[in-house]
Amino acid sequence: MELLEFARGPALKVALAVFCFGVSWRLVGTILLRYHRHLSVPRVGFFKSAMLGLLVGGSRSWPHPQFIKRTGYGEALGYSYHIGLFIVILFFAPHVLFIKSLFGVSWPVLSSSIITIIAVLTFTLLLAVLFRRLTYSVLRKLSNFDDYFSWFVTTLVIVTGLMATAHFGARYETLMAWHILSFDLLLIWYPFGKLMHAFYIFPSRMINGYFLARKGAPS
Amino acid sequence: MSAQSVNTATIGSVRAMPADVQGDLNDQVRVERAMQSFAMDYGAMTALRLESCIHCGICADACHFYIATEDPQYTPVLKVEPFKQAYKREAGPFAFFFKLFGLKRRVTTGELGNWQHLLFDSCNMCGRCSLICPMGIDVSALIEQARRSMFDAGLAPAELYAKAKHQEQTGQPESSAEPYREKLQAIGKQHRVEIPMDKPQAEVMLCVPRTDIEHYPKAVAALARVMQHLSVACTFRSEGLVAENYGYYAGGRDWQRQISLKLIEQALACHAKMLVVPECGHAYTALRWEAAELYGKPLPFRVLHVTEYLAEQLDAGKLKLRRADSGAVTFHDPCQLVRKGGVMQAPRRLMQALGLDLHELENNRAFSYCCGGGGGVLDIKRAAPLRYRAMESKLREVDDTGAGTFLTSCSDCRATFDDAKAHFNWDKSPHSLLELVADNLG
Numbered sequence: 001m002e003l004l005e006f007a008r009g010p011a012l013k014v015a016l017a018v019f020c021f022g023v024s025w026r027l028v029g030t031i032l033l034r035y036h037r038h039l040s041v042p043r044v045g046f047f048k049s050a051m052l053g054l055l056v057g058g059s060r061s062w063p064h065p066q067f068i069k070r071t072g073y074g075e076a077l078g079y080s081y082h083i084g085l086f087i088v089i090l091f092f093a094p095h096v097l098f099i100k101s102l103f104g105v106s107w108p109v110l111s112s113s114i115i116t117i118i119a120v121l122t123f124t125l126l127l128a129v130l131f132r133r134l135t136y137s138v139l140r141k142l143s144n145f146d147d148y149f150s151w152f153v154t155t156l157v158i159v160t161g162l163m164a165t166a167h168f169g170a171r172y173e174t175l176m177a178w179h180i181l182s183f184d185l186l187l188i189w190y191p192f193g194k195l196m197h198a199f200y201i202f203p204s205r206m207i208n209g210y211f212l213a214r215k216g217a218p219s
Numbered sequence: 220m221s222a223q224s225v226n227t228a229t230i231g232s233v234r235a236m237p238a239d240v241q242g243d244l245n246d247q248v249r250v251e252r253a254m255q256s257f258a259m260d261y262g263a264m265t266a267l268r269l270e271s272c273i274h275c276g277i278c279a280d281a282c283h284f285y286i287a288t289e290d291p292q293y294t295p296v297l298k299v300e301p302f303k304q305a306y307k308r309e310a311g312p313f314a315f316f317f318k319l320f321g322l323k324r325r326v327t328t329g330e331l332g333n334w335q336h337l338l339f340d341s342c343n344m345c346g347r348c349s350l351i352c353p354m355g356i357d358v359s360a361l362i363e364q365a366r367r368s369m370f371d372a373g374l375a376p377a378e379l380y381a382k383a384k385h386q387e388q389t390g391q392p393e394s395s396a397e398p399y400r401e402k403l404q405a406i407g408k409q410h411r412v413e414i415p416m417d418k419p420q421a422e423v424m425l426c427v428p429r430t431d432i433e434h435y436p437k438a439v440a441a442l443a444r445v446m447q448h449l450s451v452a453c454t455f456r457s458e459g460l461v462a463e464n465y466g467y468y469a470g471g472r473d474w475q476r477q478i479s480l481k482l483i484e485q486a487l488a489c490h491a492k493m494l495v496v497p498e499c500g501h502a503y504t505a506l507r508w509e510a511a512e513l514y515g516k517p518l519p520f521r522v523l524h525v526t527e528y529l530a531e532q533l534d535a536g537k538l539k540l541r542r543a544d545s546g547a548v549t550f551h552d553p554c555q556l557v558r559k560g561g562v563m564q565a566p567r568r569l570m571q572a573l574g575l576d577l578h579e580l581e582n583n584r585a586f587s588y589c590c591g592g593g594g595g596v597l598d599i600k601r602a603a604p605l606r607y608r609a610m611e612s613k614l615r616e617v618d619d620t621g622a623g624t625f626l627t628s629c630s631d632c633r634a635t636f637d638d639a640k641a642h643f644n645w646d647k648s649p650h651s652l653l654e655l656v657a658d659n660l661g
Contacts, residue, residue, distance in 0.1 A: 022313075029312025030270055033263040039511035041518070043561050060355050066586040067351050070280035075353070078275065138276035141291040145322055147274050192313055197273045197354065204271040205355030207264060212349075215508060216561025218585035219350070 004173045007180035015184035022191025027199060043216035056209025056219045057202045077129060084122030088115055088158070112165065119162050126155045146193040153189050156182040233292040237601075238332035241373035241380055246328035249372045253331055254305050256371035256472075260364045261310060268361055269306045271354040272296055278358055281351035283588050284341045287608045295348035298337040299361045301326040302368065331374055338365050339376045340602035341609075345554035345589035359559070366470030375469045378598045383465035387474040390458065390481060392429055392465050400457040402432050403439060410440030412447060418454035423528075424491035424520075425455050426462040426482060428499040430630040434637075438630060441657030442497055442525065448660045449537055453495075459485030462502035463631075467509070468595030476513035479505060486520050493521045495528050498653050500555030500629040501593060507560060524556060525653055526628050530565035533572055539661030542574035549578050549622035551613075551636075551649070552587040553629035566628050566652055573659055578620040588613045590627075592635025610639055617647060628652045 042049060063071055089095055091110040100106040110118075130151055133139040160179035163169050170178075190196065212219040244252070276294055279285040284293040291297070308314060308323035317323040344366075346359040369375055375383075382392040391399055400416065407414035415421070425446065431438040446453045459482040466475030486494050496503045507522040523531070532538035550570065556562040563584050570577050582588050591610035596602050614636075617625055625647045627633055636649035 026270070026312045030266045031263055033261060033266050036262050036264070036512070039515070039517050040508045041511070041521070056355060060353060063353070064350065064586065066582060067277075067280060070286075071277050071351065074275065074277060078353075136276070137289075137291040138279045138285070138294050139274070142274040142276055142294060142297055144274070192316060194273050197271060200267065200271040201354055204267050207267060208349065208352075208355040208357050211357065215559070216563075217558060218563070 002173070003177040004180070007177040007184065011181060011184045015187035019187040019190050023196065023199060026191050026196060030200075038211075038214070042214035044213050046214075049210050049213035052213035052219065053206040053208075053210030056212075057206040059219075060205045060209070074132070077125060077132065081122050081125035081129060084118050084125060085154070085158075088119050088122060088161070091115065116162070116165055119158055119165075123155065123158050123162065126151065126158065130155075149189065150193045150195050153182070153186040154195075157186055233297070233333050233337060235329075236333055236336035238335040238374060239377040239380070240332075241375065244373055249328045249374065250326055250331065253368040253372035253374070254302075254309065254326070256368040257302050257305065257364060258310060260367065261306075265361070265364065266306070266311070268356045268358075269299075269303050270311070271356050272303065273354060275353065278348040278352055278356075281347040283345075283347075283591065283609045283612065284605065287611065288605070292337065293341050295342070295358045295362070296356070298334065298342055299358070299365050301330050301334055302361070302365050328372075331369065331372060334365075335369060335374050335376065338362060338369055339379065339594075340596060340599050341605055343554065343589040343591065343593035343596055344559075345593055346558040347554070347586070347589065350558065350585060363470075367472050368470070370470035370472070375471070376595070376599045378600065379465060379469035379595045380471075382598065383469035383471045383474050383478075386461065386463070386465045387471070387477050391461060392463060395433075398457075399427075399429070399432055399460050403427065403455060403460070406432070406436040406439045407443060410437065410444075412440050412443045414439075414443050415446075415454045417457055418452070418489060421452045421454040421489045421491055423451050423453040423493045423495050424459075424482075424486045424489055425453055425495055425497070426460060426502070427455065427497055428462045428502065428630040430463070430499070430634050431497065434634060435630055435651065438498060438651045438654055441651065441654040444657045445529065445538075445653070445660065449532055454489055456485035456489060459483075462497055462499045462506075464502060464505040465595070467501060467505045468598070472513075475505065475509070479510040479513055482506065483510060483514055483518060486518075491520050493523060493528070494518075496522060496524050498525060498628045498630050498633075498651055500553035500560070500631060503560050503562070504555045524560070524562050524565070524628070526556075526565040526569060527562055529653075529656060530568040533568060538572075540569075540572045540656065541659045541661050543655055543659045545573075545575055545624045545655065547576045547578050547620070547622040548624040548626055549580055549617055549620040550583075550652070551580065551590065551617070551625070551627040551632055552584055553627060553632050554587065554589045554593055556628065557587060558585050569652060569656055570626070573655060578622045580616045580620060582616065588616070590629075590632040590635040592631055592638070597631060597635050597638065606635075607639065607642055610635070611643075614639060614643065614645055614647075625649050626652045626655065 092115045093109040096106050096109050133143055160182045164175040164179045209219045278295040282295050304323050305326050308317050342362050344359045344362055348358040386392040403414050427439055464475055464478045466478045496506055503524045511518050529538055591606045596606055627649050633649040639645055
């Protein structure tokens, strides 16, 4: 079996299975834990608190103005590479074809040259993110294997994708195999590390928002 | 209490600090107790908070201890790191995976000892970090839970442990030459106001901060005077007098419950419809938001902070106030009231009724910086140098308003600012909003 066949055949199937089972396992393992009943009389009723909690799910995407001066740079960096990743993943023709093969849906795409520019920018931003993690004392102290490995698997997919697009370093089929294998690796790592934040971010914000709202406290 | 130090042979990623220790437990038992205690409070909410952290470090930018020192060990979420590590290794959905690949080490007593400084000395549980977290994690809730675990492992700061123990046993956090009941009566005589005590039936039950009894007796008299003005049937109860809850500070779950129960039982005994919490921020959190959880059912009476109660009376037309001749004033929002309690407008409603020229601090309301003394930090002697550094920017903010009068509605905040006044030779004195109300009754 060719490496490319292996990458997009059995390896991808295993990776998707690990991803689906792992994400479900981790979510269920969190959500099915017990819930404490809150017995203090709320200042704001359940329905309104729940609505406010839902709002926090979105509003926390933008920092409170009081904090921007201190956090603006880090947040801008974080947002920039996330946006870059989203564009490359969702608007590159081969990716949309892949998604169509899985789910049967597709949408308009961007030209390869635009995607390449965005991918290069995203890679540069990811390097800046790593540099910041290594040099900013707070991040350096907090960081563990998960932080660096999650960065590595994300960046690897971008780098191999760029190499495949540029036909750089090996035969196209080999480069494609590396790209798909790096994506397989990302899928396999996904449930175990911080990449899971994509699933946790909204419930976490909404629940915090709900609890603050029931006290009548700002969120 | 033992004066021994824990074994710090295995040091984590923070500086080794001397830790206070209670009991003669061996290291393994201590760690097990801490983790079992943390697990007692595990639930979906805790798990979600622990799972969601992406190590972005943004919470550091909300914490006055980090901002003042730029020392990364004061990053709020790092303060719960041993517990996050233990959760992932022992209880999380992929615990087997982390154990198998050795990705999460076993937490040691040495690490817990080092973390005592982070969880108690350098955290006011003020909740500012919970407002900044892009993942919406309530870091201060995790820290409160971690403090409980430290307490159960016999690793609470000596001062907080001693005061919590004393309060649980006697009702007072420390001994006094005469019981507080007598002290209150003496304050009443001195300020020529009746102190209603141990009435068998009352609409409103009152309690009082120890800080006011010891340091701000005028605030006690002010509370009595305002209630007298409102002609409300109210009473203090000698068996449930003290508002503070050192069990909450120290992390003693059972002691916190026992201390809260004293007040709950007294409120029930006098058939109170309302428990009015005086100017004490953490007493409000303990009674308004946590007492029912520890009591096991909703409280059959309302719990209001005194500013909330007075604002209600003002709106009902029962409280009449004169304009106060105070010039420009500024106001410090106590964290436990505003950020963790939702009491934001009531003090401003009172200040408006007093006709005050309010100059808000640069960071006000929900974004107010903590005074630095909350969460029991004011009581921990070794924490004083760090506390002074952390509150410098707050004092600057007060100065920058140009206001001549500085008000707050928490006696612990007031005591912290008074302590800073002495330490820095600061030219401002914190004043009680309640006292200002009592001085200007219409």
